[in-house]
Amino acid sequence: MDAPRSDADRRLLASVLLDEDEELTPTAIVEAVLAVRKMALLRQMEEAQRRLLVSGISAEEKQALVKEKLIIKRVLLAMSRPRR
Numbered sequence: 001m002d003a004p005r006s007d008a009d010r011r012l013l014a015s016v017l018l019d020e021d022e023e024l025t026p027t028a029i030v031e032a033v034l035a036v037r038k039m040a041l042l043r044q045m046e047e048a049q050r051r052l053l054v055s056g057i058s059a060e061e062k063q064a065l066v067k068e069k070l071i072i073k074r075v076l077l078a079m080s081r082p083r084r
Contacts, residue, residue: 037079045076
């Protein structure tokens with residue numbers, strides 16, 4: 001899994017991981033990383049949607065953007081399922 005790229009994502013991850021009131025467990029770390037990943041995926045989907053609204057893009061480009069959005073939705077759905 002990639003490290004968060006934006007300063008805001010890194011600050012969020014650090015604040016979650018460094019909360020002294022909460023014990024730092026592997027589960028807490030995974031949850032923090034997944035939360036940051038979810039935010040990145042949502043931004044990626046928003047960007048794909050913005051690009052879809054641009055007039056004059058080719059049918060191939062539209063198809064690729066729709067496919068990208070579908071993949072992101074599937075990843076987000078998989079992330080929201082309870083873990084065992």
